[in-house]
Amino acid sequence: MSDDTSKRLAILETINRLNAKLRDIKTDQEAFTIIASELKNVTGADYAGIALVEKDDTRLRFVGSVGVPAGNTSIATIEMDASFRKRISEAKHSIAIRFNSQAELPGTVQAIAKVLETDHAILSSILLRGEFLGYLVIGKKEGSGSFGNESEDFLVAIAEDISMVVENVRSSLEVRTAKEETERILALAPVGIFTCDSKGIFTSVNRQMMNIFDLTSEADLIGTSVFELSVISKSGLDALIMSGMEGHEGEKADVHMVPRSDKAFYLHAKVTPIESASGDTQGVLFVAMDITSKVRLQNQLERSYEKLTQTYEELERVTRMKTQFIDVVSHELRTPLTVMRGYIDLVESEYSPKLESKFSSRLKIIKANTDKLYALVESMLDVSRLEKGALQIHLEPVRIDAILSEIVEGRMHDAEIKKQTLQLDIDGRLPLIMADRRRMKDVFSNLVDNALKYTQEGGRIQVSARDEGRMVHVWVKDNGVGIPLEALGKIFDRFHIVTSNDLSHQVDRLGLGLPIAKGIVEAHQGRIWVESQVGKGSVFHVDLPKEPSK
Numbered sequence: 066m067s068d069d070t071s072k073r074l075a076i077l078e079t080i081n082r083l084n085a086k087l088r089d090i091k092t093d094q095e096a097f098t099i100i101a102s103e104l105k106n107v108t109g110a111d112y113a114g115i116a117l118v119e120k121d122d123t124r125l126r127f128v129g130s131v132g133v134p135a136g137n138t139s140i141a142t143i144e145m146d147a148s149f150r151k152r153i154s155e156a157k158h159s160i161a162i163r164f165n166s167q168a169e170l171p172g173t174v175q176a177i178a179k180v181l182e183t184d185h186a187i188l189s190s191i192l193l194r195g196e197f198l199g200y201l202v203i204g205k206k207e208g209s210g211s212f213g214n215e216s217e218d219f220l221v222a223i224a225e226d227i228s229m230v231v232e233n234v235r236s237s238l239e240v241r242t243a244k245e246e247t248e249r250i251l252a253l254a255p256v257g258i259f260t261c262d263s264k265g266i267f268t269s270v271n272r273q274m275m276n277i278f279d280l281t282s283e284a285d286l287i288g289t290s291v292f293e294l295s296v297i298s299k300s301g302l303d304a305l306i307m308s309g310m311e312g313h314e315g316e317k318a319d320v321h322m323v324p325r326s327d328k329a330f331y332l333h334a335k336v337t338p339i340e341s342a343s344g345d346t347q348g349v350l351f352v353a354m355d356i357t358s359k360v361r362l363q364n365q366l367e368r369s370y371e372k373l374t375q376t377y378e379e380l381e382r383v384t385r386m387k388t389q390f391i392d393v394v395s396h397e398l399r400t401p402l403t404v405m406r407g408y409i410d411l412v413e414s415e416y417s418p419k420l421e422s423k424f425s426s427r428l429k430i431i432k433a434n435t436d437k438l439y440a441l442v443e444s445m446l447d448v449s450r451l452e453k454g455a456l457q458i459h460l461e462p463v464r465i466d467a468i469l470s471e472i473v474e475g476r477m478h479d480a481e482i483k484k485q486t487l488q489l490d491i492d493g494r495l496p497l498i499m500a501d502r503r504r505m506k507d508v509f510s511n512l513v514d515n516a517l518k519y520t521q522e523g524g525r526i527q528v529s530a531r532d533e534g535r536m537v538h539v540w541v542k543d544n545g546v547g548i549p550l551e552a553l554g555k556i557f558d559r560f561h562i563v564t565s566n567d568l569s570h571q572v573d574r575l576g577l578g579l580p581i582a583k584g585i586v587e588a589h590q591g592r593i594w595v596e597s598q599v600g601k602g603s604v605f606h607v608d609l610p611k612e613p614s615k
């Protein structure tokens with residue numbers, strides 16, 4: 066074997082040893098210390114170290130060393146002077162610099178000598194595909210002799226190969242850091258994740274997934290079969306995973322998983338096949354999102370909705386019963402009331418002249434009260450007809466101005482008693498409209514009666530009407546007590562009366578007039594609304610189409 070061959074073999078052995086030793090290292094510092102100590106052993110040096118260029122390319126840092134005076138290397142970053150950097154960057158191969166063979170050392174090398182505290186040292190540059198990575202350094206203590214030429218040759222030769230080792234250390238550390246980072250993220254991810262291989266054997270599982278499985282030791286799970294885990298098969302996820310293993314991507318929402326009797330989850334599960342570079346499915350990535358609180362909320366919402374529907378149906382039933390009750394009572398009352406009115410009329414016409422005046426005035430009171438009762442029964446019947454949609458409307462050509470003037474005239478006496486001004490104000494002649502005459506009288510009588518009722522003595526009531534093209538607009542304005550804002554939307558509901566106004570105790574109130582008026586107006590495809598201010602008065606508006614379509 067030639068000298069060269071045996072040198073080469075020695076170097077290869079060193080490199081092999083290094084590679085083997087570096088396989089399981091955790092940090093780069095550990096790796097570079099191993100390289101330095103191997104270097105020290107094979108060269109018989111007292112010191113050995115490895116200094117690499119920093120990222121910015123202007124400084125060197127000792128990344129690993131052995132035998133170097135304590136504390137010197139940890140602080141050792143060495144500025145590289147420009148001429149030195151130029152020389153290095155132009156070098157095609159590793160070159161050695163022997164300290165004690167040169168009188169004038171470059172500044173950078175002097176600085177390295179200072180770190181080692183010796184002049185008996187050799188540096189060899191480490192180049193990787195022409196790029197300068199740093200230096201290998203070996204040194205001897207003062208007085209323990211100097212290196213021979215063969216040491217310099219060895220250092221240069223090993224520097225050429227060690228660049229690969231440095232590169233390997235760096236990239237394997239980068240990969241490891243990336244892997245650790247990924248594992249850290251997966252562990253913290255707010256979703257459950259596991260992977261299994263092509264046979265369904267767990268290969269990794271994160272903390273959230275362990276929590277969902279209700280298991281504590283990952284080690285117990287890794288290496289076992291996904292299909293042996295009962296929570297997986299019970300929740301029906303085995304089929305999804307199986308199809309993932311056959312290469313199909315799949316999703317399943319609202320999976321119910323019960324790892325323990327007192328612990329249950331709803332999951333949204335997703336399976337993605339993991340493919341090898343050749344396209345074969347080599348495993349499955351399983352991701353599960355915990356949607357328990359969402360599903361619970363949804364269930365709660367559904368229950369509330371059901372309850373609400375029940376309550377609504379109950380309310381409708383009660384309303385129906387109420388309408389039926391009104392209907393029955395009104396019908397039952399109407400017949401005897403009609404009979405009573407007939408008898409009263411008879412008594413009045415037949416016997417009145419012969420009756421003592423005190424009896425005849427009592428008869429008048431009876432008649433007035435019976436009429437009132439009859440009107441009330443009629444109103445109640447109208448309300449129930451409206452609710453059943455059974456209000457009959459007989460359309461005929463009607464002069465609204467004539468109806469309004471008849472009503473105003475008829476109420477003039479009542480207004481005078483209360484010293485109120487009641488005025489009809491119609492601009493020009495109104496056209497004929499198609500409407501139910503009797504019902505129109507009901508609507509406007511009610512509005513005018515209300516205006517008189519809810520206006521103090523001396524107040525002012527004005528009834529106006531105007532032709533507005535397709536519609537006739539009628540409005541009844543008073544300067545009475547007004548209606549509070551919160552009641553404005555309710556006064557058209559049946560039996561709603563406003564109790565807060567000043568006159569509430571003085572008038573008969575039922576809360577039926579406005580709902581009936583609204584029902585009649587709407588049956589004519591018209592519109593009724595109110596504007597009012599407490600203490601200032603109210604304006605009730607009615608829009609009626611001239612020709613309502615039937």
Ligand code: ADP
Nearest residue numbers: 515516519547556562563574575576577578579
């Ligand atoms: P009623 O007058 O028999 O109570 P309505 O249905 O005609 O029934 O009216 C409902 C309620 O609306 C009345 O009780 C009253 O509080 C209020 N209201 C109606 N018209 C007026 C008005 N012109 N001014 C003030 N309040 C009114």
